[in-house]
Amino acid sequence: MMLTALGLMSGTSLDGVDVALIETDGKQVKSFGPSGYRPYTNAERSLLRQALTEAVQLSHRDARPGILAEAERAVTLAHAEAVAAFIAQNRITPEEIDIVGFHGQTVLHRPERRLTVQIGDAAALAKVIHIPVMYDFRAADVEAGGQGAPFVPVYHRALVQSVQREGPTVVVNVGGVSNITYIDGTDTLIACDTGPGNALLDDYMFRVMRQPFDADGRFAAQGRANEAWIARALELPFFALPPPKSLDRNDFAALKLGDVAPADGAATLTAFTAAAIARVVPLLPKVPKSWIVAGGGARNLTMLRMLRERVAPATVEAADALGWSPDAIEAQAFGFLAVRGMKGLPLSYPATTGVPIPMTGGVIARP
Structure with a gap:
């Protein structure tokens, strides 16, 4: 039975709230509805940055x-x-929407401590919007010993099944952190975070240029990447770990570029994101033949070019070239996951989050 779900996503890049409507039975996507976006104000973003800093002290997921x-x-x-x-x-x-998938804002992700914290009051939200809200998607996975991320792979699989691609396909989501879903037919689904997405670059652009991000990758295109620095950064133990594995937005914050020209710094961090994505290839069962890039990074033309160079001869295309909305995919995914959660279908698997058995999840708040 097809349901109409509204997915809400606020990612690690702290830019705002993505909204997307989707019609699905939790296995196949019947249709995409419209999508929308509500940016965070500067004051809200500043508040969230403070919350990220204070959340490091949390030891209990419900503490605020x-x-x-x-x-x-x-x-x-x-x-x-x-x-x-x-x-x-x-x-x-509101009556036309069966369920809202509400991810909330991640402020702490420490699966090794069986702790993941997403802020947002689902009960209050359900009352205000008059629609049932499914939330707390990651908690059951983390409590069972999984990484609690990435959670979009089951949706990526549904999307890839709707386009014809020969051989193994990887969907890359470049948000604050980058993650991949490796799909080979209907059986093999592997996922992991690969390293930084836009977080290091965005933070650098804000610090050095007072700009929130590098639009289209134009600034990085003027610089030269420091390949020696990238090679050293890729020696961090995380990059050699097999999937599944996950990261927190701030896990690479300690990496320092030193005294470099601003454009060279941007080029180096952009290339580091591309190199970290390509570094996952030897850890996969087969070399992927095609790569589909979604998320904010799909608009960074310099990042796409750098990724093409590192994974050639495989193809690299932006998700919107396939008719997917790169900005709406994660929001759509949480609508899709809400329907799966309602039907008791798994949201995560041993090869996506490292959970011992396929896990369902999510909790429903009624209006």
Whole structure:
């Protein structure tokens, strides 16, 4: 039975709330609906950065000391506003939506401590928008010993099955962190984080150029990447670990470029993201024949070029070239996952998060 789900995603890049409608039975995608976006204000982004800093001290997933309570209220309100604007713009009534998939904002991801914290009050959200809300997608996986990420692979598989690609295909999502889904037919589904996505580059652009990101990769295109620095960075133990494996946005924050020209710094960090993605190839069962790039990084033309150079002769294409919406994929995925959760279907697998057995998850808050 097909259901109409509204997915909400606020990623590690702290840019805003993505909204996307999808019609699915949790196995196949019948149709994509419209999508929308509600950016965080500068004040909200600043509040979330403070929350990320304070969350490092958390030892219990439900605790919201100090600034975290304020940040949770801001996240919940931003999501409620995003849904209200989306419904109004697209002339949809709440009754037409069966379920909302609400990821919340990750402020701490420490699976080795069996701890993952996403802030956002689902019960309050459900009451305001008058639609059932599924949330807390990652908790069951982490409690069972899984990495709790990445969670989009089952959706990537549904998308890839709708396009014809010969041989193993990898879907790369370049958000704050980069992750991949390796799909080979209907049987093999492997996923892991590969390293930094846009987080290091965005933080660098903000620090050095007072810009939130490198638009189209134009700034990095003017610089030269330091391949020796990249080679040293790739010697960190994480890169040699087999999948599944996952990261926190700040895991590479200690890497310092030193005194370099700003464009060279941007080029080096962009190339590092591409190199870290390509570094996963020897850890996969077969060499992928095609790569499909989604997320914010799909718009960074310099990053796409650098990835092409490192995975040749495989093809590299942006998700929008296939009619997918690179900006909406993660939001769509959480709509898809909400329907899977309602039906008791697995959200994660041993080869995607390292969980011992396929795990369902999610909790429903009723209006």
